[in-house]
Amino acid sequence: MINPLYLPEIREMLAEDDAQGLAQFSTALHPARTAEFMEGLTAAEAWAVLRHAELALRAEIFGFFDEAKQTEIIATGDRAEIGELIAELPADDRVDLLQRVDHQIVAELLPLIPPAVRRDILRLGSYAAGTAGALMTTEYASLGEGVTVRQALDELGRQAEELETINYLYIVDGEEHLRGVVSTRQLVSSLGRPETTMASLMERDLVTVDVHEDQEQMAERVARYDLLAIPVVDEQRHLLGIITHDDVIDVMRQEASEDVYRLGAVGPLQTGYLETPWFTLSWKRGVWLIFLLLVGLLTALALKTYKGDLERPEMAWMVFFIPLVISAGGNSGAQSATLVIRAISLGDVSVSDALRIVRKELVIGFCLGSVLGLIGYSYVFALTSAGAVSGLVIPITLILVVICGTLIGSLLPLLFNRLGLDPALMSNPFVAGIVDVAGIIIYMNVALLMLGH
Amino acid sequence: MINPLYLPEIREMLAEDDAQGLAQFSTALHPARTAEFMEGLTAAEAWAVLRHAELALRAEIFGFFDEAKQTEIIATGDRAEIGELIAELPADDRVDLLQRVDHQIVAELLPLIPPAVRRDILRLGSYAAGTAGALMTTEYASLGEGVTVRQALDELGRQAEELETINYLYIVDGEEHLRGVVSTRQLVSSLGRPETTMASLMERDLVTVDVHEDQEQMAERVARYDLLAIPVVDEQRHLLGIITHDDVIDVMRQEASEDVYRLGAVGPLQTGYLETPWFTLSWKRGVWLIFLLLVGLLTALALKTYKGDLERPEMAWMVFFIPLVISAGGNSGAQSATLVIRAISLGDVSVSDALRIVRKELVIGFCLGSVLGLIGYSYVFALTSAGAVSGLVIPITLILVVICGTLIGSLLPLLFNRLGLDPALMSNPFVAGIVDVAGIIIYMNVALLMLGH
Numbered sequence: 001m002i003n004p005l006y007l008p009e010i011r012e013m014l015a016e017d018d019a020q021g022l023a024q025f026s027t028a029l030h031p032a033r034t035a036e037f038m039e040g041l042t043a044a045e046a047w048a049v050l051r052h053a054e055l056a057l058r059a060e061i062f063g064f065f066d067e068a069k070q071t072e073i074i075a076t077g078d079r080a081e082i083g084e085l086i087a088e089l090p091a092d093d094r095v096d097l098l099q100r101v102d103h104q105i106v107a108e109l110l111p112l113i114p115p116a117v118r119r120d121i122l123r124l125g126s127y128a129a130g131t132a133g134a135l136m137t138t139e140y141a142s143l144g145e146g147v148t149v150r151q152a153l154d155e156l157g158r159q160a161e162e163l164e165t166i167n168y169l170y171i172v173d174g175e176e177h178l179r180g181v182v183s184t185r186q187l188v189s190s191l192g193r194p195e196t197t198m199a200s201l202m203e204r205d206l207v208t209v210d211v212h213e214d215q216e217q218m219a220e221r222v223a224r225y226d227l228l229a230i231p232v233v234d235e236q237r238h239l240l241g242i243i244t245h246d247d248v249i250d251v252m253r254q255e256a257s258e259d260v261y262r263l264g265a266v267g268p269l270q271t272g273y274l275e276t277p278w279f280t281l282s283w284k285r286g287v288w289l290i291f292l293l294l295v296g297l298l299t300a301l302a303l304k305t306y307k308g309d310l311e312r313p314e315m316a317w318m319v320f321f322i323p324l325v326i327s328a329g330g331n332s333g334a335q336s337a338t339l340v341i342r343a344i345s346l347g348d349v350s351v352s353d354a355l356r357i358v359r360k361e362l363v364i365g366f367c368l369g370s371v372l373g374l375i376g377y378s379y380v381f382a383l384t385s386a387g388a389v390s391g392l393v394i395p396i397t398l399i400l401v402v403i404c405g406t407l408i409g410s411l412l413p414l415l416f417n418r419l420g421l422d423p424a425l426m427s428n429p430f431v432a433g434i435v436d437v438a439g440i441i442i443y444m445n446v447a448l449l450m451l452g453h
Numbered sequence: 454m455i456n457p458l459y460l461p462e463i464r465e466m467l468a469e470d471d472a473q474g475l476a477q478f479s480t481a482l483h484p485a486r487t488a489e490f491m492e493g494l495t496a497a498e499a500w501a502v503l504r505h506a507e508l509a510l511r512a513e514i515f516g517f518f519d520e521a522k523q524t525e526i527i528a529t530g531d532r533a534e535i536g537e538l539i540a541e542l543p544a545d546d547r548v549d550l551l552q553r554v555d556h557q558i559v560a561e562l563l564p565l566i567p568p569a570v571r572r573d574i575l576r577l578g579s580y581a582a583g584t585a586g587a588l589m590t591t592e593y594a595s596l597g598e599g600v601t602v603r604q605a606l607d608e609l610g611r612q613a614e615e616l617e618t619i620n621y622l623y624i625v626d627g628e629e630h631l632r633g634v635v636s637t638r639q640l641v642s643s644l645g646r647p648e649t650t651m652a653s654l655m656e657r658d659l660v661t662v663d664v665h666e667d668q669e670q671m672a673e674r675v676a677r678y679d680l681l682a683i684p685v686v687d688e689q690r691h692l693l694g695i696i697t698h699d700d701v702i703d704v705m706r707q708e709a710s711e712d713v714y715r716l717g718a719v720g721p722l723q724t725g726y727l728e729t730p731w732f733t734l735s736w737k738r739g740v741w742l743i744f745l746l747l748v749g750l751l752t753a754l755a756l757k758t759y760k761g762d763l764e765r766p767e768m769a770w771m772v773f774f775i776p777l778v779i780s781a782g783g784n785s786g787a788q789s790a791t792l793v794i795r796a797i798s799l800g801d802v803s804v805s806d807a808l809r810i811v812r813k814e815l816v817i818g819f820c821l822g823s824v825l826g827l828i829g830y831s832y833v834f835a836l837t838s839a840g841a842v843s844g845l846v847i848p849i850t851l852i853l854v855v856i857c858g859t860l861i862g863s864l865l866p867l868l869f870n871r872l873g874l875d876p877a878l879m880s881n882p883f884v885a886g887i888v889d890v891a892g893i894i895i896y897m898n899v900a901l902l903m904l905g906h
Contacts, residue, residue: 029658032678157644166638167620167681184637185619191610205482223706225485226699228620228681245698246679252702253676256709257795263716264791264881265784273796274806278813282820285788289855292784293825296777297832303773304836310772319763319772320756323889324749326776331718331745331882335738338717342710343726353727360731367735372746379750383757402742428717428881429784436776 007040014045019052026053026061035064043072051081056161059088068275071100074109083112090164092137092247095124124241132218133211135251136232136241139164142172143198145179150194152187165244167228171202178231178239180204208233211240218243219251220347259345262424263338265292288427295433299326302440309448317384318447321394324379326439328372329401330432336361336409337431341423344413351418354411361406369402370395390451397439397446404442405435460493467498472505479506479514488517496525504534509614512541521728524553527562536565543617545590545700548577577694585671586664588704589685589694592617595625596651598632603647605640618697620681624655631684631692633657661686664693671696672704673800712798715877716791718745741880748886752779755893762901770837771900774847777832779892781825782854783885789814789862790884794876797866804871807864814859822855823848843904850892850899857895858888 006025013021026034026049038046038061046069050058062070062085074082074097086094086109098106098121110118120138127133141163143152152169160166169187171180180202190196207225209218211232222230222245230248232241258268267284269276303322309315340357343349349357373395380391409431413423459478466474479487479502491499491514499522503511515523515538527535527550539547539562551559551574563571573591580586594616596605605622613619622640624633633655643649660678662671664685675683675698683701685694711721720737722729756775762768793810796802802810826848833844862884866876 030656030660030678032660033658153641153644156641160638160642163638166641184641185613185616188606188609188619188637189613191606203483205486207483207485223699223702225483228698245681245702246676249676249698249702249705252705252709253799256705256713257799260709260713260716260791260795263713264787266788266791269792272799272801273792274802274809278816278820281792281813282817285785285817286821286824288788289781289784289821289825290828293777293781293828296780299776299780300773300832300836303776307769307773311769316760316764319775320753320760322772322775323752323756323779323893324746327749327752327882327886327889328742328746330885331742332738334717334882335719335741338713338719339722339726339734342713346706346710346725348725349727356727360734363731364735364738367731368739368742371739372742375743375746379753383753429780429787429885432783432882432885433780436780440776 006037010038010041010049011045014048022049022052025049026057031057031060032064034061039066043069043076047073047077055084055088059085063089063093067100067271070097074098074101075105079108080112083109087113087117090137091120091124091139091241092135092164092243095121095134099125127211130215131211132209132213132215132232132243133240135215135218135243135247136211137164137244138241140168140170140229140231140239140242141166142170142176142239145171145173145197145199145202147198148194149187149190149196149201152182152198153191156184156187165229165242168231168242169198170231170239170242171198172239176238178206178208178233178237181206181231206231208237209243210234215251216255216345219248219255222248223252224347255345259341259424262422263341263428265289265427265429288429292429292433295430295437298437299433299440302437302444306440306444309444314390314451315447317386318393318443320383321376321379322440322443324376325394325397325401325443326436327432328376328398329405329435329439329442331405332365332368332402333405333409333431333435334428336406337413337426337428340410340413341426344417344423351414354414357410357414358407361410362403365403365406366399368406369399372402373398393443393447393450396450397443400442400446401435401439404438405431408435408438459490463491463494463502464498467501475502475505478502479510484510484513485517487514492519496522496529500526500530508537508541512538516542516546520553520724523550527551527554528558532561533565536562540566540570543590544573544577544592544694545588545617545696548574548587552578580664583668584664585662585666585668585685585696586693588668588671588696588700589664590617590697591694593621593623593682593684593692593695594619595623595629595692598624598626598650598652598655600651601647602640602643602649602654605635605651606644609637609640618682618695621684621695622651623684623692623695624651625692629691631659631661631686631690634659634684659684661690662696663687668704669708669798672701672708675701676705708798712794712877715875716794716881718742718880718882741882745882745886748883748890751890752886752893755890755897759893759897762897767843767904768900770839771846771896773836774829774832775893775896777829778847778850778854778896779889780885781829781851782858782888782892782895784858785818785821785855786858786862786884786888787881789859790866790879790881793863793866794879797870797876804867807867810863810867811860814863815856818856818859819852821859822852825855826851846896846900846903849903850896853895853899854888854892857891858884861888861891 156166167184169182173179182198182201186201208231211234229242229244231239234240261268265288376394376398380386380394412426416426417423609619620637622635626632635651635654639654661684664687682695682697684692686692714721718741829851830848833839833847865879869879870876
């Protein structure tokens with residue numbers, strides 16, 4: 001959603017090279033809002049505006065641009081100025097950004113970046129995507145145990161501008177082992193006792209994340225412990241970086257989207273719906289649709305097996321109810337899968353709860369199947385001339401199919417989780433497809449049992 | 454997941470009334486971890502342990518208990534002690550808590566709570582669930598514009614223990630109108646100039662939320678602007694409270710869960726899967742299943758309409774493909790609905806993008822339908838003795854059904870959004886059900902056109 005409100009004014013100032021006006025525009029609003037008003041500009045125009053803001057603010061506004069514009073500016077701007085900008089960006093963001101830019105351009109930019117920053121970029125860039133290491137920033141405050149409250153505040157004052165967060169001071173020993181954490185809140189509360197040392201203030205029982213740990217687990221932990229940032233350590237407990245709340249929120253959104261897409265049988269998207277090209281979307285959907293069509297082949301095969309029976313006059317009416325019967329199973333299976341997958345994602349259940357889950361789903365399946373069966377029985381009389389006894393095929397099938405759906409829908413995600421796969425791969429359409437096949441077999445066998453071969 | 458590691462030790466200390474041991478246990482670990490180790494205790498046991506921790510820590514550990522245990526402790530503990538505990542809890546949490554407790558007990562507790570806290574509880578409790586007002590806390594730091602950096606730090610030091618967050622100082626005028634905000638980071642950076650006033654430090658372009666605004670919009674805004682807390686104001690811009698990042702994370706999880714449940718045709722749960730009783734689950738699922746069974750009735754009616762045709766020998770083989778054809782439409786419809794619903798939730802698309810979305814879905818639908826059609830055509834030869842021309846019914850139907858699925862799947866959520874309803878009510882099973890009916894009608898009409906009446 002582009003906000004065109006100030007676009008004409010901005011373009012006029014650019015045309016007139018109105019340095020003062022452009023500088024004012026950059027400082028008047030919250031950087032995120034400034035970036036919003038610049039969304040309609042081309043990358044070149046946006047960069048021409050930004051050059052009138054001082055470096056720190058320029059980097060901040062740049063951080064709120066969308067990814068496409070950021071990448072284009074990096075690729076096309078004056079190399080020396082871009083090098084300056086990169087050095088000013090948050091340590092974690094600039095690594096993500098450079099990974100989206102052409103290798104050749106990155107190779108040209110790196111020599112223009114101060115050596116310490118360059119080393120930092122190369123180090124952070126070495127962690128696999130989706131791990132804590134790939135999300136962390138190295139811009140945190142760390143102090144020794146002997147530092148006093150007064151010294152800590154002075155130090156914070158000097159560094160505050162460059163730090164990603166000043167909510168926590170991390171206390172380390174001479175070899176950078178993490179020993180404890182002092183919150184700014186504790187520091188400020190202790191202003192009356194300025195000679196207190198960090199060692200006596202610090203919390204020693206720490207919630208940390210291993211540098212190679214999965215980002216989803218990390219986000220769960222931050223949410224559970226209500227943290228503003230979490231320290232990232234290696235196996236020897238060296239402090240390597242921190243992950244701040246804004247990145248945690250991004251991870252949660254991303255993981256929730258992934259679950260939603262998978263449940264809908266769409267491969268997860270990396271970009272917004274409108275930005276994703278139609279062929280990428282087709283590919284991410286087509287793979288699943290083709291796979292589901294193979295499952296559909298099984299339903300056709302199952303029905304073909306019962307060809308002779310379906311052609312008997314007393315069973316002809318049953319054809320009408322095929323979609324109804326199998327979709328009742330598929331829908332209840334999709335419900336069970338949705339519930340179990342979400343519960344696994346939220347950390348509410350694990351494989352060890354499988355027996356409890358299955359018992360619960362059995363009860364629910366029987367109860368729901370019975371209600372649907374009653375309604376389905378009434379449909380038989382409304383739509384067909386089948387007798388009271390042969391009509392019983394529908395309610396009996398519905399009960400069995402719904403129970404089958406709840407069992408398959410709850411067990412498949414648990415099984416996938418057990419195998420170390422993402423349970424959300426058990427999409428609703430996939431569960432429904434499997435239950436469709438089972439539904440046809442159940443339906444035909446109930447009919448043959450009731451009506452005789 | 455209950456951690457039983459220390460349960461025997463805790464129970465032994467309780468039996469021996471080992472006050473020192475219990476006090477040590479309470480302080481040794483992070484409060485969230487202490488609460489985890491107490492999960493296996495009954496409410497009465499947990500409260501007996503907590504009473505050995507000092508009040509502030511007691512309230513903190515209590516805050517990490519699950520809702521059921523919190524409610525039971527409030528209902529059964531000594532009234533005077535519980536009153537003390539409630540006064541110590543964060544302002545927003547205690548309101549949520551009291552709303553889950555029996556009215557009679559709340560009426561007995563309120564007189565035991567200090568008057569200022571009591572008024573605060575009644576005021577915060579008056580906002581509708583799901584609004585910013587219902588989430589906010591009143592424990593923020595607010596100062597006048599003339600206050601200096603030195604005074605602000607002193608004031609923060611005095612209040613730090615009681616505030617929910619000290620990341621931002623809110624600057625108000627004499628009538629509590631919000632004028633600006635100063636971050637603790639700015640404050641700490643300005644330590645070298647202790648006489649600077651808030652008026653010269655403060656950011657005046659503020660991101661705020663109206664007290665009656667929906668919590669989902671609020672969370673979106675906090676995520677977009679990377680905020681740690683957002684101020685809540687009324688129409689006259691009086692500062693009423695703030696919402697902190699931990700509540701924002703909770704809202705995002707809750708909203709993501711709601712979308713997931715709705716997409717799976719389950720009424721949103723208020724509690725975890727295992728804690729939700731089977732009859733509540735049955736109810737939240739049964740309502741949807743019954744509704745979907747009514748949609749299923751339409752498929753039976755549609756098929757019955759074509760009874761005579763389906764009994765013709767040259768069309769008999771088509772019965773096998775009914776589930777396959779309609780599930781291809783249902784699946785592609787579910788994909789479109791998933792994509793559009795998620796994009797609406799993330800704020801990526803709005804109703805004004807409807808035309809772009811429909812064009813895109815048409816292209817994707819044609820492309821996917823053609824691929825599925827090719828595969829489906831090969832199925833015809835593998836499974837039936839239908840000729841090359843009459844077999845064309847399957848690919849033509851698949852193309853039309855998939856296009857129909859993508860259109861219905863994308864338009865229904867947009868329509869619901871336009872009507873002010875939650876687009877996620879267009880669950881995947883519902884979209885699939887509608888497309889099933891359309892699919893049967895398309896299938897039969899294509900067949901009759903190709904094979905003649």
